[in-house]
Amino acid sequence: MANRNVPISRRQLYIGGEWREPVKKNRIPIINPATEEIIGDIPAATAEDVDIAVEAARKAIARDDWGSTTGAQRAKYLRAIAAKVLEKKSVLATLESLDSGKTLFESAADMDDVAGCFEYYADLAEALDSRRKTPVNLNSDSFKTYVLREPLGVVGLITPWNYPLLMAIWKVAPALAAGCAAILKPSELASVTCLELGEICREIGLPSGALNILTGLGPEAGGPLASHPHVDKISFTGSGPTGSKIMTAAAQLVKPVSLELGGKSPIVVFDDIDNLDIAAEWTLFGIFANTGQVCSATSRLIVQESIASAFLDRLLKWTKNIKISDPLEEDCKLGPVVSAGQYEKVLKFISNAKSEGATILYGGKRPQHLKKGYYVQPTIITDVNTSMEIWKEEVFGPVLCVKTFKTEEEAIELANDTKYGLAAAVMSKDVKRCERFTKAFQTGIIWINCSQPTFNQLPWGGKKRSGFGRDLGEWGLESFLNIKQVTEYTSAEPWAFYKSPSRN
Numbered sequence: 001m002a003n004r005n006v007p008i009s010r011r012q013l014y015i016g017g018e019w020r021e022p023v024k025k026n027r028i029p030i031i032n033p034a035t036e037e038i039i040g041d042i043p044a045a046t047a048e049d050v051d052i053a054v055e056a057a058r059k060a061i062a063r064d065d066w067g068s069t070t071g072a073q074r075a076k077y078l079r080a081i082a083a084k085v086l087e088k089k090s091v092l093a094t095l096e097s098l099d100s101g102k103t104l105f106e107s108a109a110d111m112d113d114v115a116g117c118f119e120y121y122a123d124l125a126e127a128l129d130s131r132r133k134t135p136v137n138l139n140s141d142s143f144k145t146y147v148l149r150e151p152l153g154v155v156g157l158i159t160p161w162n163y164p165l166l167m168a169i170w171k172v173a174p175a176l177a178a179g180c181a182a183i184l185k186p187s188e189l190a191s192v193t194c195l196e197l198g199e200i201c202r203e204i205g206l207p208s209g210a211l212n213i214l215t216g217l218g219p220e221a222g223g224p225l226a227s228h229p230h231v232d233k234i235s236f237t238g239s240g241p242t243g244s245k246i247m248t249a250a251a252q253l254v255k256p257v258s259l260e261l262g263g264k265s266p267i268v269v270f271d272d273i274d275n276l277d278i279a280a281e282w283t284l285f286g287i288f289a290n291t292g293q294v295c296s297a298t299s300r301l302i303v304q305e306s307i308a309s310a311f312l313d314r315l316l317k318w319t320k321n322i323k324i325s326d327p328l329e330e331d332c333k334l335g336p337v338v339s340a341g342q343y344e345k346v347l348k349f350i351s352n353a354k355s356e357g358a359t360i361l362y363g364g365k366r367p368q369h370l371k372k373g374y375y376v377q378p379t380i381i382t383d384v385n386t387s388m389e390i391w392k393e394e395v396f397g398p399v400l401c402v403k404t405f406k407t408e409e410e411a412i413e414l415a416n417d418t419k420y421g422l423a424a425a426v427m428s429k430d431v432k433r434c435e436r437f438t439k440a441f442q443t444g445i446i447w448i449n450c451s452q453p454t455f456n457q458l459p460w461g462g463k464k465r466s467g468f469g470r471d472l473g474e475w476g477l478e479s480f481l482n483i484k485q486v487t488e489y490t491s492a493e494p495w496a497f498y499k500s501p502s503r504n
């Protein structure tokens, strides 16, 4: 077992490069979901703190040490942050597990991804210098034009608890690479590593106000950020209802938003797969990784009838082999869900599925060997029909529902039978069929013969009720840039639209 005595620093809000007590001095307890114990507390920002942070961010943009930096200069800061994250990887990973219940293996992988994401956007920041000003040829002798890519301004980043630091960095790294000043509002359920990021920024000397970190409750800290007149954009990842509230608040000021709102993603398994075990493991990973608390989790298995029984049998064998334990234990592959609220919510989805007539093929309860903590067994539900809640709604826990199909057309129809549109996976060795599914799936992410692998270079986001806008890749950077056209009249001749008074 890793050291659970890693100290949790008592941090304040990180504003203008300093630790600052919230105006109202409120704090929120930190709960370890594996033990249900309070292990510290975080500051709770309110509208007053949001005002101070927005002011600090605006000042950063107005100051040369941030507002006039080149991409190459900003890249140096991003690389320094990446190096610090790797230096502190073991402590950060442990803190992430203590705070969110994520297995230590996954927390450590997240820290590598965090550093990789800063490195990736450091490269893009450097490349931005040569793309900052693009001449555009109009085939005109009278006008000279060019297009500038500029930082969008002050941006609010509101992020969830499932990958506490990583989801924040998917927005922080491109925002800083673009030259924006950012205010990060992480989830109150898991903010510890985001506060540690503040300490890292202080240590590497990030210009003050370039990144501000406000922990606090959604309506109290996130709400005022979304509706603040001097915040130029909100980038949000989280639930649909909250996304809708943020969009409503932003709409009053015609403030742009990007929303990443999760889903109910399908994984379609055909009978032509060569290896049931390989497909079973990807199916498992697609729903049980991070205890199913993944926006893109492939939570609906749609399996061809001819192999359904053999495939489920194999799936059960793999599922029974998953080690469920305290996330700091070696080889733990399934930790608790993040909070008491999430635990109740997941169990309720399971009991509703049962009352609606579905069969709990495996799991569905608290594991018997774990008396404390928000643990839910990996759960597989069959005899599902398309009007059931478990087919339609995002559980955000380790719960897979299963339906069978006979024909390709039926599989496509089932896969797209959802209000969401984030991700979809197909498992088949028929290349043409995979191409047909790639076209037919109504989503922003397609996985072929796998589920969930994620790369910094690739756009991340969905359509339908999964939201709009893209994190990651060059699209993630573009979303923090203002595109400004500059048009200059270069002719010595008068414009001659009006009759000149001098000719009267």
Ligand SMILES: NC(=O)C1=CN([C@@H]2O[C@H](COP(=O)(O)OP(=O)(O)OC[C@H]3O[C@@H](n4cnc5c(N)ncnc54)[C@H](O)[C@@H]3O)[C@@H](O)[C@H]2O)C=CC1
Binding pocket: 158, 159, 160, 161, 162, 185, 186, 187, 188, 189, 216, 217, 218, 219, 221, 222, 223, 226, 237, 238, 239, 240, 242, 243, 245, 246, 260, 261, 262, 263, 294, 295, 342, 345, 394, 395, 396
């Ligand atoms: N798409 C995704 O990655 C995620 C989806 N979810 C879904 O959401 C469900 C509920 O989880 P929650 O933690 O309640 O998610 P949430 O959407 O309420 O929280 C996400 C972020 O939004 C903030 N927030 C909440 N209310 C706000 C408001 N009125 N204005 C501005 N910011 C606000 C929260 O403080 C947090 O930082 C989960 O069961 C899951 O289904 C949760 C987390 C991540």
Ligand SMILES: NCCCC(=O)O
Binding pocket: 162, 163, 167, 237, 293, 294, 295, 296, 452, 454
């Ligand atoms: N593998 C990263 C998933 C990110 C998300 O849940 O939003």
Ligand code: NA
Binding pocket: 030, 031, 032, 033, 098, 099, 100, 189, 190, 338
């Ligand atoms: Na927590």
